[in-house]
Amino acid sequence: MQTNLRKELIEIFSLNKDQYISGQKISEQLGCTRTAVWKHIDQLRKEGYHLEAVRNKGYKMTEVPDQLTESTIAFGLKTKVIGKHIVLKEKVTSTQKVARELVHSGAEEGTVVIADRQTDGRGRLSRAWDSPKGAGLWMSLILRPQIPIQQMPQLTLLTAVAIVQACEQVAGVNTQIKWPNDILINGKKVVGILTELEAEADQVHAVIVGIGINVNQRLEHFPDSLKETASSLLIESGQTQSRRTLLQVVLKNIEKLYDQYLLYGFKPIKLLWESYAISLNSRVKVNTLQGSFEGIATGINDEGVLLLKKDDGQVERVYSADIKIL
């Protein structure tokens, strides 16, 4: 079956999600015979798609297999830009690296790179990120916002809000953010975000938002060094989660917040972020490359920079650090 026809067929079912559509109409839209339509549908069923057929009404797609393919992601994806171009890979060193190459060859805003497995996944400050096959969402999103580079950390916070909301919506678990980009459930890290930037001094060329979500790992799947601090949606919610649904909701949430951000700026995002943040108004220890110090995390400023009130009353701006809640 040709990929293009397949894509169009899925799109027809996606656009007519809750209604039957006749074989006749499908064959007209695809420009092929009804026999060909029937063969395509038969093929989809073999691949795990559920299609109801009712005489005189036609076909309705009721279920898609919980795999990540261009077709399954597209079915039911409610975005206009984010994720409309999906680059799926079975195995990559890291999705960030693939996305960076796409940026250089001119990839458009909203392009998403997803891999089933990363052999060299990375988090902040080049730390390794364990990305076993099929167990999570390992992805990178290309944005091309017209913002000053100073505001780029805001996109990390925006993404964190989108993902927190998605985890709550999909898995029904209470999810929180630890500045700058750790997403925790019951105090354990389930999600990592790594935002990378290509820019000139006064123009952003691209922001590449890397997202790693631990979805269906069981505790025994984690390396010993992570068992105390990391977790997955499966462990915290007690049930297997659909990576496909989660991905669709994450993309939808990001698009919604990103549209708001471009229209109204960071303020609405900031309020949401603060409502999910666990580290605010707490005494924290801040570890930076320049040294450690303690204080009260009083909030973030309009650029997304953490404000820390030290014991001498001075407010320090913290650009990059790991923080520990005391």
Next chain:
Amino acid sequence: MQTNLRKELIEIFSLNKDQYISGQKISEQLGCTRTAVWKHIDQLRKEGYHLEAVRNKGYKMTEVPDQLTESTIAFGLKTKVIGKHIVLKEKVTSTQKVARELVHSGAEEGTVVIADRQTDGRGRLSRAWDSPKGAGLWMSLILRPQIPIQQMPQLTLLTAVAIVQACEQVAGVNTQIKWPNDILINGKKVVGILTELEAEADQVHAVIVGIGINVNQRLEHFPDSLKETASSLLIESGQTQSRRTLLQVVLKNIEKLYDQYLLYGFKPIKLLWESYAISLNSRVKVNTLQGSFEGIATGINDEGVLLLKKDDGQVERVYSADIKIL
């Protein structure tokens, strides 16, 4: 002649710039015969190097050809890091592009890419930069500072100060800066700076500082569209300038300011920058992607962002714009 030996020989003369060094000593240091030394020196002379030979004293290099080669640049270069690794190209699309590839393959801080000619040189906001063969310095410098991305525009301002000082030192012309990165002599643009960044939200991977200096173009060499607004050191100083000397002084100045910057922060650089800036305390028209407005340019803030006092008294932070002095 082997490149390594050549490099070592130049280094010996560079380290002993004002004194004679015996053929015996050179042959010991290079590990070759005195006849070989003599042949090397003969070869250097044929290439335009001036070497004084005094019986019982030895050799002294008094002049190097005014060409840009690894050897001529190294001779007399007074830096420890900046420009210690030079990548020379005859023709490139743009030195920024070559430097970016070097960044990805791990090039060290201080690496400089220089091309005799760029076929697709770019300034800010992807504007074309005319880079004819041999007429200017077309170069890119790789830095890897541990600074928050918010502070990266400071490096554009630092570079501007270094170049202004170099133009004054080498060509003896009064040189000024128009925010953010235009360098003007007698009101005409002689230098462009384009600073590009690769970073994650809280860590700079590399800053690539692109520098284009019009050195020896005559007015008739400029395209008609630039004749009114652009100029060169030759035109403004009335004499041909040595690209090699200029390059060495630029690199030395950058290293000096960069060392200060890493030690003491932006404050000393800011003061210098302000002393060369023509746009401060003037009424300016600011053209941004979001629209135009007027006001008084009151200064730059600690991050290098222009502060503009509008007529209603509000102070606007200007991240990216072209400004016109009214």
